[in-house]
Amino acid sequence: MHVFICENTPNGILTGVYDAWELKIQERCSHADIYLVSGQPDNYELFCDYHTVAPSSENAGKVVSTLNRKLGHDFYETILTAILSIDLSGKKKMDKANAVYQTIVAALYSPKGARVLDSLSNPYIYRVFELSRATVSEAHHLKGFLRFSELQNGILFSTIHPKNNALPILAEHFTDRFPQENFMIYDETHQLAAVHRAGKNYMLVDASDINTELLQNYSENEARFQKLWLAFFDSIAIEARTNPELQAQNIPKRFWKDAVELRHFCE
Incomplete structure (x- = not known):
């Protein structure tokens, strides 16, 4: 068995797919004899050859190009969003990197092509799904709950706390929606930020050293509108009909800390 240890990023896992396929061709082994893991394995097993994958934008790009050309953009989007997920099940379930690899293998070898994603009885495909x-x-x-606040320098800023790495999806969505705005979305969970300059494409940057205090310097208009919004929110509330359970159903509590009118409930 050949085990490829990949960095838990799109570049890392897709490079692992490329390297694994290259090994399969060179050594003429079976795809079933290849296993990909995202991050360091808990245990190293006997009779396994371990390969540490060095992320390569070039090789990952070749995989992306092949998937788009042979299987279509929708298939690639499914693979990408599976990679962006954060597996909270620990080692109880199949590693997402291996599920991605075996799903790609199944699609490229099957006459169904991208339609293999409908074959949910396949454990690899179901895991990707x-x-x-x-x-x-x-x-x-x-996309519905994210709130932007205007800073003193005119930049629209938002903080999010997602479980999964949804930032690339959000960045693409808001770049399309607000192409002429300067904005920044800060993913505090994963210490990443999407930075968009007006008229340009967005960039994903490391935000581990971000100064969050500076990002609380709201413009005068923003501070005024926040006060008005809070006053409106309080004025329309009917105390006798307060229903926290219904509120939590409409907006899950994990999103409250990033909503102006709800964050004080989290304090």
């Missing part, structure tokens, strides 16, 4: 669904579902929620 559930991982992709988790990321897409959370991104869908965040």
